Amino acid sequence: MTPAANLIAFLGLVVTLLIVWRQSWPARLRLFVAQSLLLAVLASTIGVLAARPGLLLVAAVFVVIKAWVIPRVLARIGAGVPARPLAPGRSIGISLLGAGGLVVAAYVVMLPVTAATELPTERAIPLAFAMALIGLLLCVTGRDALGHILGFLVFENGIFGLAILATYGLPGIVEAGVFLDVLVIVLIMEAVVVQVRREHDSIDVDRLRELRG
Amino acid sequence: MLGVLLATPLVGAVLLWRAVGRAAVVLHALTAGLTLAAALAVSARVLGEGPLTALDGFLRADALSAWMIALIGIVAALAASEAPRYLAATSLGRFYPLFHLFVFTMLVAVSTDDVGLMWVAVEGTTLASVFLVNFERTRASLEASYKYLLLCSIGIAIAFLGTVLVYFAGVQQFGDEVHALRWTTLQRVAPGLAPRVMELAFVFLVVGYGTKAGLAPMHTWLPDAHSEAPAPVSALMSGVLLSVGIYAILRFKPAVDAAAAPGFARRILVALGLLSVAVAAAFLWISANYKRMLAYSSVEHIGLVCLGLGVGGTLGTAGALLHIANHALAKTIAFLISGRVRTAYDSTEIAVVSGLMRRMPRSAALLLAAMLALAGLPPFGLFVSEVMILAACFTQGFADVGGTALILLVIAFAGLLRGAHAILYGAPTREPMKEALGWRAVLPSAAALLLLLLTGLAWPPGLGDALNRVVAIVVP
Numbered sequence: 001m002t003p004a005a006n007l008i009a010f011l012g013l014v015v016t017l018l019i020v021w022r023q024s025w026p027a028r029l030r031l032f033v034a035q036s037l038l039l040a041v042l043a044s045t046i047g048v049l050a051a052r053p054g055l056l057l058v059a060a061v062f063v064v065i066k067a068w069v070i071p072r073v074l075a076r077i078g079a080g081v082p083a084r085p086l087a088p089g090r091s092i093g094i095s096l097l098g099a100g101g102l103v104v105a106a107y108v109v110m111l112p113v114t115a116a117t118e119l120p121t122e123r124a125i126p127l128a129f130a131m132a133l134i135g136l137l138l139c140v141t142g143r144d145a146l147g148h149i150l151g152f153l154v155f156e157n158g159i160f161g162l163a164i165l166a167t168y169g170l171p172g173i174v175e176a177g178v179f180l181d182v183l184v185i186v187l188i189m190e191a192v193v194v195q196v197r198r199e200h201d202s203i204d205v206d207r208l209r210e211l212r213g
Numbered sequence: 214m215l216g217v218l219l220a221t222p223l224v225g226a227v228l229l230w231r232a233v234g235r236a237a238v239v240l241h242a243l244t245a246g247l248t249l250a251a252a253l254a255v256s257a258r259v260l261g262e263g264p265l266t267a268l269d270g271f272l273r274a275d276a277l278s279a280w281m282i283a284l285i286g287i288v289a290a291l292a293a294s295e296a297p298r299y300l301a302a303t304s305l306g307r308f309y310p311l312f313h314l315f316v317f318t319m320l321v322a323v324s325t326d327d328v329g330l331m332w333v334a335v336e337g338t339t340l341a342s343v344f345l346v347n348f349e350r351t352r353a354s355l356e357a358s359y360k361y362l363l364l365c366s367i368g369i370a371i372a373f374l375g376t377v378l379v380y381f382a383g384v385q386q387f388g389d390e391v392h393a394l395r396w397t398t399l400q401r402v403a404p405g406l407a408p409r410v411m412e413l414a415f416v417f418l419v420v421g422y423g424t425k426a427g428l429a430p431m432h433t434w435l436p437d438a439h440s441e442a443p444a445p446v447s448a449l450m451s452g453v454l455l456s457v458g459i460y461a462i463l464r465f466k467p468a469v470d471a472a473a474a475p476g477f478a479r480r481i482l483v484a485l486g487l488l489s490v491a492v493a494a495a496f497l498w499i500s501a502n503y504k505r506m507l508a509y510s511s512v513e514h515i516g517l518v519c520l521g522l523g524v525g526g527t528l529g530t531a532g533a534l535l536h537i538a539n540h541a542l543a544k545t546i547a548f549l550i551s552g553r554v555r556t557a558y559d560s561t562e563i564a565v566v567s568g569l570m571r572r573m574p575r576s577a578a579l580l581l582a583a584m585l586a587l588a589g590l591p592p593f594g595l596f597v598s599e600v601m602i603l604a605a606c607f608t609q610g611f612a613d614v615g616g617t618a619l620i621l622l623v624i625a626f627a628g629l630l631r632g633a634h635a636i637l638y639g640a641p642t643r644e645p646m647k648e649a650l651g652w653r654a655v656l657p658s659a660a661a662l663l664l665l666l667l668t669g670l671a672w673p674p675g676l677g678d679a680l681n682r683v684v685a686i687v688v689p
Binding site: 115117136145148156162163166167170174177178184185192199 | 327329330332333336337340343344347350352355358359362363366367370373374377378380381382384385394407409410412413
């Protein structure tokens with residue numbers, strides 16, 4: 001199980017770094033779908049190798065929500081957004097450097113966790129945590145609502161990966177609640193973004209600056 | 214019994230989804246009244262006879278839950294009594310169903326034994342309240358709700374990371390256990406859990422749930438959301454939702470204390486508590502908007518609660534829990550009255566509403582009382598609980614913490630009273646006009662004020678016992 005988990009988690013991290021690198025919105029969305037699919041493969045692999053049939057169900061629901069429903073909603077929100085940001089963004093080099101730093105940080109922060117376990121998936125845990133941290137980075141540096149939501153979802157995916165690798169899946173009711181919550185968050189985000197666009201004729205949330213002090 | 218408590222607001226919310234006009238108001242009042250009755254009944258039962266469970270232990274209310282359930286019931290009823298008056302000045306929308314859904318999610322969060330379900334419910338509180346924050350659909354409320362949704366979702370995802378690590382620690386130590394996310398299991402196995410993992414988990418949990426609780430530096434969404442939300446919603450958010458965040462941290466604290474290095478949880482909670490009080494003290498001086506001022510006062514009081522829990526011991530914990538209740542009552546009065554002021558003046562600027570005492574004497578008198586209570590003056594309950602928290606600092610060997618807190622409190626006190634003076638006694642910018650308020654409009658706030666006087670002057674029989682039982686859960 002160790003090589004499979006390591007390989008899939010590593011690929012997931014590569015895809016996450018590509019999301020940081022690419023600036024065009026459709027490409028980022030496709031990469032997010034790829035990341036979600038990889039995590040579903042991870043869950044089903046562990047489900048088969050560790051004889052946890054429940055994980056296969058979790059993986060199936062994960063594919064439906066994260067690789068199909070949510071990307072459709074995101075595509076709907078992003079319709080009409082210029083494929084490339086008109087103003088050149090923050091330097092890609094600096095973002096990638098930051099992401100690389102976070103990978104190192106992930107190994108350091110996860111030391112107590114990897115030290116406390118003998119699981120065959122132990123080595124992949126920091127990789128999943130790095131995905132989560134990079135998602136957080138994307139979220140706080142995102143310049144528009146789409147960037148924020150995408151960052152949040154990558155963050156979510158990283159935590160899901162970590163939960164799968166470290167515990168072979170949480171109790172079903174909790175997993176179900178998490179899926180439902182993420183779905184509702186994205187739907188509410190859509191409603192809010194639609195209103196932002198109507199009010200400001202843009203989804204650039206830098207324009208939201210009425211409240212100060 | 215727990216089932217009835219949770220079903221009441223949920224069923225009410227579903228029925229209210231289609232209700233309009235007079236029927237909606239009656240149904241709303243009925244739901245709020247029944248929720249209050251069920252909440253008080255459950256609390257009395259739990260505090261008198263011990264924990265209640267339902268659904269095979271999935272739902273469980275112990276003394277700590279009972280304390281929160283009673284508070285949520287009382288604050289929700291007070292806020293509900295003000296809602297029809299608020300809605301008379303605006304459109305109805307989906308206010309009532311979302312209001313009761315919001316109450317429902319808070320009640321679930323505090324009455325489950327499963328920390329996973331607690332997480333789902335706390336996230337649910339954000340989702341149920343985000344449209345209430347944006348209820349008036351202005352640019353400012355839109356911005357506030359966007360910030361609120363994004364920051365609290367990130368925060369709560371971080372708390373989920375912490376929950377996963379706690380589960381991981383439990384499974385590592387005791388193999389695969391279906392009940393590893395149950396709080397009762399966690400309490401039992403805590404001393405054997407991997408200390409470093411539990412420490413890491415606690416950091417994530419405090420950052421995550423601390424975002425919901427409005428602890429600095431994760432509080433940045435709070436002044437926006439609390440000032441833009443309709444008054445009854447502000448009252449619920451400030452009065453009890455913040456404390457639900459604290460409650461979630463509190464559920465993990467005994468397990469972390471048992472597993473991790475001694476003083477680990479204390480250092481984190483004391484640092485965040487002091488920082489929150491400091492940030493609030495500074496912003497109380499510069500706020501030109503009275504609802505924002507009340508919001509920063511919430512950051513101050515939640516910071517104090519966090520400080521009290523951090524210092525801990527029986528005295529510190531009891532002070533913090535009592536402070537949660539006192540703050541809920543005082544802040545609810547203040548926000549409900551501020552809503553009326555806003556409707557009358559159509560502004561939340563302090564400069565516009567100055568001289569309120571002459572224009573709206575009855576509301577202004579209630580607001581004055583609430584402000585004095587929030588400033589921590591006797592004879593109100595907040596004075597007593599603040600003294601308990603500070604006394605815990607000084608008697609348990611944290612004189613430096615207590616001294617710092619005292620200085621910050623004095624700064625915050627002066628800032629709040631300066632604001633209150635400008636609102637109530639400044640030169641009126643408009644002609645004074647008599648307000649027409651019947652006794653029914655004053656009654657709920659007056660009742661809350663009476664409770665505050667009781668916790669400040671003479672504890673009703675049973676309150677001390679009840680508080681001891683709640684404290685025994687946090688400080689075993």
